[in-house]
Amino acid sequence: MAKDIEVGGEFQAKDYHDPPPAPLVDAQELTQWSFYRAIIAEFIATLLFLYITVLTVIGYKSQTDPAKGGDDCGGVGILGIAWAFGGMIFILVYCTAGISGGHINPAVTFGLFLARKVSLVRAILYMAAQCLGAICGCGLVKAFQKSYYNQYGGGANSLSKGYSTGTGLAAEIIGTFVLVYTVFSATDPKRNARDSHVPVLAPLPIGFAVFMVHLATIPITGTGINPARSFGAAVIYNQNKPWDDHWIFWVGPFIGAAIAAFYHQYILRAAAAKALGSFRSSSAI
Template sequence: MADKEDDIAVGATTKYGERIPLGTSAPIDARDYTEPAFAPLVDRKEFGLWAFWRAGIAEFFASLLFLYIAINTVMGQDRLGGCNGVGTQGIAWAFGGMIFVLVYCTAGISGGHINPAVTFGLFLARKVSLPRAVFYMICQCLGAICGAGIVKGFQPGFYEANGGGANQVAHGYTKGDGLGAEIVGTFVLVYTVFSATDAKRKARDSYVPVLAPLPIGFAVYLVHLATIPITGTGINPARSLGAAVIFNRHHNAWNDHWIFWVGPLLGATLAATYHMVVIRAMPFSKTRV
């Protein structure tokens, strides 16, 4: 157990329920922790495992359900409008709440990424292999396209008339504004994912346990509140791609579409770098703990 000195318990309890003073070292048994090995860049054995393919299927259906609920909520707001609709806050709750539900349902199967930017960030942190990351992203995008397609299939006329939930930079904002909103919004989301799923915190810091999907869903909700007026909130390239592919005829959506890939991937890169270098200081630790 190297580098124990850098871990300080804040109001932690012993296994007997006794509160220890702030600023003192955590009890030994609460701090035993070995950092998991990095995922291999390419692991050919994965292709022969049903768990690998099952995880991709889970990501596909989670993305399908996410787009179905999310776009239906946006369409419903457009249909009712004003005080009769759910409003910006209702849309934000639908996106955040659905992510909470889907991460909870799929975390034990695929990790509950449901977002290429999240997958990309975890790949950069060597949490998943390259084949798994690519497979997840493909499944997420296909699931999102199918989810948007189902919404259009149920109400084609209304879907076409109201933009199909496609992301675009709102009138009055520049493409730079939209790109910045997507970078920062995705940073918040991916940083939250790293923090909520960090095994070291659970094993060594004796913090109050929190259901991981809850802060992730809440982060999605808060980011939507902030950026719906700017870009409609992407922070998920699969969500933006699914809506754009099915709507297909809204030229401004395709003109701005690069923002909803470049922004989230940059935001995920920054979040992964911040977590690995600043929060975990892995490049400076001889033992990676």
């Protein structure tokens, strides 16, 4: 990929080269403050994400509770909940992208690891920080509104009545594919070489992807597409129903992320073709 730049009144092409893959284990990372700063950023971002979004979910349910004089038209509605999730991802990715990459989701981290964008050590510690941040975020909600938290389900994900396990799993796979595919596309360094404005706008399509997926899948699973979000809420709420189908909110997102990583890296970016040689015919034929 080349980008034309003007030098001395003439245009020259700026060559693009794919960055080298991240090492599987990078011991040097463990000696750098930037590595631990990134882990802290992932922890705090996921904490804030769960705090705001779970509060929104509980607030909506309390405002529509007939026992409290609410009705189905009250509160922010499903549209408002979707905006809360998508908006928070937009804000937090924008704030943390330059520090940790703005993953805020183990499925995103897993997809980037499969694409060799992050090392195994970084991926594992990111996931741990994200899960711990989600637990703490839900813990804050429960500490501030314990009665509402317990009464209205703690924002925990579970399979809705009338939907099969297969339907719920498919919803999580497809929803996470949309999200992780958007992450790869919005942060593609090849696009960065061509369009310098893309990194500034990257959080916007990622936030919109989260928003759109929530609109589609809230009625089915409450929308996971983020294992840390589902895990943190389930741990703090700690009732049987969220745990019954909890595996869906890990297996589905990880499968969706893996498919998105394969599709973007090996189909759209043709990494396999580059590794095996060009498909173009030889000039000698």
